[in-house]
Amino acid sequence: MALEKEGYRVTYMPVDREGLLKVADLEGAITDQTAVVSLTWANNKTGVLFPVERVAGICRSRGVLYYCDAVQAAGKIEIDVQKIPFDYLSLTGHKCHAPKGIAALYVRRKAPFTPYVYGGHQERDRREVTESVPPIAGMEKAGAPQHLEDRKSFCDFLPQAPRHFPRRRSETEPARRTLECATALRNRFCGSSLLERLGGHKW
Numbered sequence: 599m600a601l602e603k604e605g606y607r608v609t610y611m612p613v614d615r616e617g618l619l620k621v622a623d624l625e626g627a628i629t630d631q632t633a634v635v636s637l638t639w640a641n642n643k644t645g646v647l648f649p650v651e652r653v654a655g656i657c658r659s660r661g662v663l664y665y666c667d668a669v670q671a672a673g674k675i676e677i678d679v680q681k682i683p684f685d686y687l688s689l690t691g692h693k694c695h696a697p698k699g700i701a702a703l704y705v706r707r708k709a710p711f712t713p714y715v716y717g718g719h720q721e722r723d724r725r726e727v728t729e730s731v732p733p734i735a736g737m738e739k740a741g742a743p744q745h746l747e748d749r750k751s752f753c754d755f756l757p758q759a760p761r762h763f764p765r766r767r768s769e770t771e772p773a774r775r776t777l778e779c780a781t782a783l784r785n786r787f788c789g790s791s792l793l794e795r796l797g798g799h800k801w
């Protein structure tokens with residue numbers, strides 16, 4: 599990992615069998631040496647939703663910066679940086695109907711930030727290169743409300759999904775994960791045949 603190569607100590611937090619994190623473990627791992635906590639909002643394999651609001655509160659009270667990767671949460675649940683005190687939050691276009699190659703980084707006004715490219719003064723000196731307007735416009739369009747309709751029809755399909763996975767080993771309760779991400783563990787199960795079974799559905 600890049601930070602470790604630069605000499606920083608990184609503590610990796612375990613998750614349980616369901617992919618859930620114990621907030622008390624995270625709280626216990628924060629020391630006076632901790633600079634930043636990085637925790638995704640929604641896991642890209644299991645769909646598990648982590649308790650980011652609690653974690654952000656803990657980080658704030660302990661004086662630690664909090665970075666949230668919200669890539670898999672975008673378009674699925676409400677993201678409001680006024681309600682939750684994130685210091686940094688990232689989104690990527692290709693997970694929410696925008697073109698590939700565009701992303702967004704939210705940086706709270708007083709959070710420290712050093713650009714990794716220097717040049718002009720674009721984006722308030724945070725990314726000092728010429729912006730590529732078409733993907734940026736695509737990202738804006740992707741945030742438009744009609745895509746919530748796409749999500750609705752996908753969600754209509756989901757209750758039928760269990761019959762495609764007749765012997766699921768485990769699944770986190772739906773309220774604690776996004777509907778769109780799921781992991782199915784099957785012995786000798788061929789990925790392409792799974793795709794064929796799902797192929798007849800429209801969402």
Ligand SMILES: Cc1ncc(COP(=O)(O)O)c(C=O)c1O
Nearest residue numbers: 638640641642667669670690701
């Ligand atoms: C949770 C999560 N974070 C980050 C990424 C990486 O996004 P990108 O490929 O746009 O860098 C992905 C997958 O694409 C993801 O699922």
